[in-house]
Amino acid sequence: MMSLNKKAYIVPHTHWDREWYFSTEESQVLLVFTMQQVLEQLEQDDGLPCFVLDGQSVMLEDYLSVVPEDSDRVKALVESGKLLVGPWYTQTDQCVVHGESQIRNLMWGCRDAERFGAVMKVGYVPDSFGQSEQLPQLLKHFNIDKCVFWRGIWEGICGNTEFVWRAPDGSEVTTAVLEFGYSAFQGMKPMETHLEGIDQKMSERFWPGERDHFLFMGGHDQKPWQRETVEAIRQANETRPYQYQLCRFEDYFASSTGCSLPVVESEMLYGKYSRIHRGIYSTRYDIKKLNSDVENLLVNQLEPLLTVANQFGLKYPYGLMEKNWKQLMQSHAHDSIGGCNTDSVNRQVKARIEAVRENAERLKAITLKQLADSSTKGKDGEYVLVFNPLPYSRNVQVELELVLPTRRFTIFDGAQDVEQQHVSCELVDINAIVQDPTTLGDERFRSWYRHNVVVSLEGLPACGYRNLRVERLADEEAPADRCQLQTVIDEPVSIANEALSVTVDMHGKISLTCLSSGQHWDDLITLVDGGDDGDNYDFSEPHDDHQIAFGVQQAKGIRVCQGPLRSEIRIDYQADLPADLAERAEKCGSVTQHIEVVLGLAKGSEHLDIALELENKVNDHRLQLHVNGDFARAQSVADQPVGLIRRGNDELALSLWQQQQWTSCPVPIYPMQSVVAGETSQGGIAVMADGVREYQQYDDSIAITLFRAMGFVGKPDLKYRPGRLSGLPDASPDSQLRQPLSFRLALYPFSGSASDAGLCQRVKEWLSTPLTLHNGVVQRFMIAPPVFTAPETFSMLALNQPDVTVSAVKVCEDDSRSVVVRLMNASNNHIALGALPAEWRVQQVDGMERVVGDVTAQTVIPPQGLIGLRLSKANP
DSSP states (O other), X not given: OOXXXXXXXXXXXXXXXXXXXXXXXXXXXXXXXXXXXXXXXXXXXXXXXXXXXXXXXXXXXXXXXXOGGGHHHHHHHHHTTSEEOOSBXXXXXXXXXXXXXXXXXXXXXXHHHHHHTOOOOSEEESSOSSBOTTHHHHHHTTTOOEEEXXXXXXXXXXXXXXXXXXOTTSOEEEEEEXXXXXXXXXXXXXXXXXXXXXXXXXXXXXXXXXXXXXXXXEOOBTXXXXXXXXXXXXXXXXXXXXXXXXXXXXXXXXXXSSSOOOEEOOOBOBOSSXXXXXXXXXXXXXXXXXXXXXXXXIIIIIHHHHHHHHTTTOOOOXXXXXXXXXXXXXXXXXHHHHTOSOHHHHHHHHHHHHHHHHHHHHHHHHHHHHHHHHHTTTOOSEEXXXXXXXXSOEEEXXXXXXXXXXXXXXXXXXXXXXXXXXXXXXXXXXXGXXXXXGGGGGGGGSOEEXXXXXXXXXXXXXXXXXXXXXXXXXXXXXXXXXXXXXXXXXXXXXXEOSSEEEEEOTTOOEEEEETTTOOEESSOEEEEEEEOOOOSXXXXXXXXXXXEEOEEOTTTOEEEEOOSSEEEXXXXXXXXXXXXXXXXXXXXXXXXEEEEEXXXXXXXXXXXXXXXXXXXXXXXXXXXXXXXXXXXXXXXXXXXXXXXXXXXXXXXXXXXXXXXXXXXXXXXXXXXXXXXXXXXXXXXXXXXXXXXXXXXXXXXXXXXXXXXXXXXXXXXXXXXXXSSOSSOOOBOGGGGOOSEEEEEEEEEEEEXXXXXXXXXXXXXXXXXXXXXXXXXXXXXXXXXXXSSOOOSEEEOOOOOOTTSEEEEEEEETTEEEEEEEEEEEOSSSOEEOOSOOTTEEEEEEOTTOOEEEEXXXXXXXXXXXXXXXXXXXXXX
């Protein structure tokens, strides 16, 4: 029997993609007209309770940058609760971008909203392609206890559309699923048509279970508000069988969540009712790698450097850092960083990220120069400043670049010679390097050389630096300690250090032995190329695929280099690949594709470095690196925005998707931040990846998707996504990635479980490369000498807790005298902070960097939890 008590709660909104098949410039023009109409309606129509600006404050930034005279109008409406802004800066992707980027997105979204009067305290995520398991914790870090999202859930996770969503650390948010998406008012149609559609959805709903209250979003993509809505709904409540209310999210939560709700602990990556597009993790690798590089630059290098320099009085560049973060986050929306745009828009996305890199690199270089000049002021000779961005002492190998008018030199760390290994030495034109060569005097007429040298350093200061002294020697031939490659054709070659042994046979088969545990893997890595009949949204295996494994190029052999600090093996793999899908269907390979793989093993290292380079020559394919780890089960442990997550191969969902007519196949393709691991009976092996964000779970291996190449934004009737196309049917030749591509990974064998192997700490160290500056006579830009004084060696602070991962070290946004350190516990145990820096007062802060309480050495970080600390000098 049909219930007549059904009620539709309709939240007025517009969904706003800043770019997609249109550019940000086009979007801004439309936004001006839309915002002016919305502001007028909110001011004039008392029956319109509110309007949601898609949960992203960047819409106000875009609008007021060209209509600044409306600032007071906007502020009045935000303060009155009618215009709802935030909590995000942009509608960020949750799977591909870094966890710190997501925290900054919430921070800047909330800060901007507060400037206008109020933050919408609902984690509104209408269109993200999947929801992270850690979203509740990120929201609670900003004191947000409500969440609304659309994509990714099915009744295998929860049979209710309302539930308590619990993150692994215990954080909980009351959550409502947008069962019908965000488009209750799709198109500019008569209100009667919209209401008929709402009635039909309430009567013929597809979600299991019965209920009487339903949440609808009254709007659509880039859609203005229909002026007749308020009156139409008033009349509908008098004439139609159901009830309708224009409302805020809080009104719906009050009506639907009063009773006990089920508790859900899960990520949301399933496409039963709405498409998830797991293929975006590997679409446009070039954009994702660039974005990852810039995230690492900002979080793992620049912010700690600026924080240390700020201790000596070098003013923290708040404006530049806000600009850099916001410009980067403008490329973090699901379409933007997903790469599922037209080629012209993807070029704009890439250019925007590149602009951030240029700005941040120059800021890094000038700050290093100021610090180097100040810390060696009054000293004779040349120095190399080495900066450690992590708040604990490290023993490291660092590659230095030195430009000298001699081919020989010595490097001193105090009174001791530094152990070093030369990588390269090339003649350079000093006039092309130095801004004003006349500053070199007669030396500008000498021959100058660019040296790359690896040095081994011990006890690099925690969150600080040390200066090494460079002494030029009499010019002779190039140093003899350079690593010389030797070609081996008909026998295996090996490299080894104290922890690992690596062997490559004449067929290119790689074996690895962990010397401490005795674990051994034969044929550990396989490069496999397969077809991709998908689009920018989704990978889809061709109906008649032809997969090809790469083999070694016998004629070139295998080249090995044995060095005192670093040894390597170079392998040239090749395969004859189909040029396109048509050739692949015919099992034909007309294009010879080469891939150079370099295996590197550093002295004292517990991981094997892997570098790959190729120039992609074919279309419509996917290249995966299979790690054949003899894993005990088809499970993986990968990092996510906070901590680790354990996943299987989705057997249940895979067995049901066709019978239940899901929107897309739940192929066990998963996102990662930078590491994924499989477990063996003794331990396991982890893969660390720099800028690669996707892996696939197989029964007997984990495959890292290096990249995929395809030629359309959207295609219909895919094998893994039947039915309509997603996006537009536009050709996307840039997405074929016919260009040089390079990849950096590492393999780390471990004992015990992956959850206890310190994977997040290890990948953080791997990505947090120490910064260096040769402070000699060569400088690209002339800058004024520093006005502050810094010691020759310095450590800002030390947090010696080996079981937690440093997420961020930065200057506090509201107090340049305070330092914010964010720590993450990626284990399954409660971990106490331990000893705190004696010279600092340490307090706990939320995501806005506001104090929420004091901490002690006994303060505990929960499993898979995050804590923010604010450190202020005890005696400033």
